[in-house]
Amino acid sequence: MRILSKELKGHLGEQVLVQGWLHKKRLLGGLTFINVRDRSGLTQIVIKEKDEVEKLRGLQIGTVLEVTGTAVDEPRAPGGVEIHDAKLTVMVPVTAEPPIEIDKPLSHKSENLDTLLDNRVVGLRNLQETAIFKIRSELTRYIREFLYKNDFVEINTPKLVSGAAEGGAEVFKLDYFGQEATLAQSPQLYKQIMVGVFERVFEIAPAFRAELSATTRHVSEVTMLDIEMGFITDHNDVLNMLQDLVFSVVTRAYQEHGEELKTLHAPELVLKPEFPRYTMAEIHQLFTKETGKDTSKEIDLTPEEEKWICEYSKQHNGCEAVFATNLPKSKMKFYHMANDDDTARSADLLFRGVEISTAPQREHRHDNVVEQMKKAGIDPTHPGFSHFLLAFKHGLPPHGGCGFGIDRLTEKVIGLANIKEAILFPRDINRLAP
RNA sequence: GGGCUCGUAGUGAAGUUGGCCUAUCACGCCUCCCUGUCACGGAGGAGAUCGCCGGUUCGAAUCCGGUCGGGCCCGCCA
Numbered sequence: 120m121r122i123l124s125k126e127l128k129g130h131l132g133e134q135v136l137v138q139g140w141l142h143k144k145r146l147l148g149g150l151t152f153i154n155v156r157d158r159s160g161l162t163q164i165v166i167k168e169k170d171e172v173e174k175l176r177g178l179q180i181g182t183v184l185e186v187t188g189t190a191v192d193e194p195r196a197p198g199g200v201e202i203h204d205a206k207l208t209v210m211v212p213v214t215a216e217p218p219i220e221i222d223k224p225l226s227h228k229s230e231n232l233d234t235l236l237d238n239r240v241v242g243l244r245n246l247q248e249t250a251i252f253k254i255r256s257e258l259t260r261y262i263r264e265f266l267y268k269n270d271f272v273e274i275n276t277p278k279l280v281s282g283a284a285e286g287g288a289e290v291f292k293l294d295y296f297g298q299e300a301t302l303a304q305s306p307q308l309y310k311q312i313m314v315g316v317f318e319r320v321f322e323i324a325p326a327f328r329a330e331l332s333a334t335t336r337h338v339s340e341v342t343m344l345d346i347e348m349g350f351i352t353d354h355n356d357v358l359n360m361l362q363d364l365v366f367s368v369v370t371r372a373y374q375e376h377g378e379e380l381k382t383l384h385a386p387e388l389v390l391k392p393e394f395p396r397y398t399m400a401e402i403h404q405l406f407t408k409e410t411g412k413d414t415s416k417e418i419d420l421t422p423e424e425e426k427w428i429c430e431y432s433k434q435h436n437g438c439e440a441v442f443a444t445n446l447p448k449s450k451m452k453f454y455h456m457a458n459d460d461d462t463a464r465s466a467d468l469l470f471r472g473v474e475i476s477t478a479p480q481r482e483h484r485h486d487n488v489v490e491q492m493k494k495a496g497i498d499p500t501h502p503g504f505s506h507f508l509l510a511f512k513h514g515l516p517p518h519g520g521c522g523f524g525i526d527r528l529t530e531k532v533i534g535l536a537n538i539k540e541a542i543l544f545p546r547d548i549n550r551l552a553p
Numbered sequence: 554g555g556g557c558u559c560g561u562a563g564u565g566a567a568g569u570u571g572g573c574c575u576a577u578c579a580c581g582c583c584u585c586c587c588u589g590u591c592a593c594g595g596a597g598g599a600g601a602u603c604g605c606c607g608g609u610u611c612g613a614a615u616c617c618g619g620u621c622g623g624g625c626c627c628g629c630c631a
Contacts, residue, residue: 196591288631
């Protein structure tokens with residue numbers, strides 16, 4: 120029976136069988152060490168017999184091996200266990216040299232990102248890359264667990280949608296049996312519809328943006344967490360839910376994967392259960408006062424302000440996550456709820472210098488939605504929207520929610536420099552493969 | 554879409570005021586030595602039409618023009 124690397128400690132003195140990929144060879148003459156990688160980690164194997172070592176001649180890292188031998192307690196071995204008297208069987212021989220390093224940390228410098236991504240198929244076997252995506256998987260799991268615990272139902276909504284876009288981002292258009300379809304830029308309308316069914320829903324799924332953006336923060340296919348909850352008393356319910364989610368998920372990542380985060384050079388976590396909340400106007404004022412750069416006329420936060428306010432909050436509040444509330448009404452979507460002044464009931468969640476989520480309260484009153492659609496130049500009778508409005512006609516409670524980039528969350532938790540480093544096979548304006 | 558930058562073995566870098574370049578170093582690869590390595594160590598070796606095209610020049614990785622491909626920032630966006 121196959122034993123995993125992490126299970127070896129429980130089989131000391133026994134004859135064991137391990138299977139995995141050759142990860143490292145160190146030939147010391149009469150003694151050879153090899154590392155075999157399986158899904159749980161590395162196993163060190165000591166080979167003394169010349170015939171066994173000869174089996175590996177000409178074979179490269181990546182060779183699939185089966186090894187039998189005795190599991191031995193050995194303090195000098197990584198993990199304290201190694202395999203002696205090993206007999207090797209080559210399951211899949213690999214003679215091609217890896218195009219990129221597998222057994223040493225890879226450069227993530229922006230100039231070399233292209234090489235990193237071109238060789239992604241093999242480069243992902245590098246344990247440093249593996250750690251990034253293991254943490255990403257865990258973040259997703261923590262998110263699900265938090266939301267299940269809070270009575271949310273996970274849903275799946277269509278990604279092929281009719282031409283009606285909700286505004287904002289550019290969309291990808293494609294031919295759908297003669298009709299024009301688009302790739303969904305978000306599940307926004309569907310998740311609001313589903314509030315009428317389950318009250319609380321969430322979805323983790325790709326969203327497609329055809330923006331011609333070339334920055335470290337943008338890709339054309341993102342993995343979004345979308346949350347929507349009904350029967351809120353006010354906008355704060357939404358912000359509190361998002362705050363509790365992020366606090367729980369991020370602190371848990373640091374608790375359960377502190378070791379990996381350290382080897383990935385993730386920054387120290389500076390977070391409090393209550394995230395500071397500043398209105399956008401306050402941030403403009405603070406920023407202008409502290410830096411002398413007048414941003415009072417900016418509609419949005421500039422990228423520089425996003426970085427600055429996170430740093431400011433880290434210093435002054437001991438919390439590097441911060442809400443920018445009361446976003447301007449002029450940038451509001453038709454499904455958002457307006458305040459009486461010139462602001463909307465919408466907030467951005469900023470973490471480590473970047474926006475990771477937008478969390479508005481929705482306009483839940485049918486006639487107001489129709490009114491706001493018309494103002495935005497959208498035809499409420501268009502088939503893409505009439506179904507949406509039907510849900511309102513048949514009763515939607517006060518509700519709100521957020522869209523939340525899993526890629527950006529992973530990037531920021533680990534402290535990566537580019538969102539593409541947090542995506543297995545990223546898609547950007549120049550990249551459609553691998 | 555705008556601005557700024559970069560392109561040298563499989564990988565990462567040095568060389569870029571023209572000639573000490575017959576292009577340097579490290580990792581990886583090949584051969585050999587090495588019984589406790591863990592970024593093992595040591596000796597030797599192979600591997601690059603210096604992104605591509607053209608020009609200037611006695612001479613171009615280096616200067617000029619064009620072209621292709623990256624990267625970063627802004628705008629847009631999440």
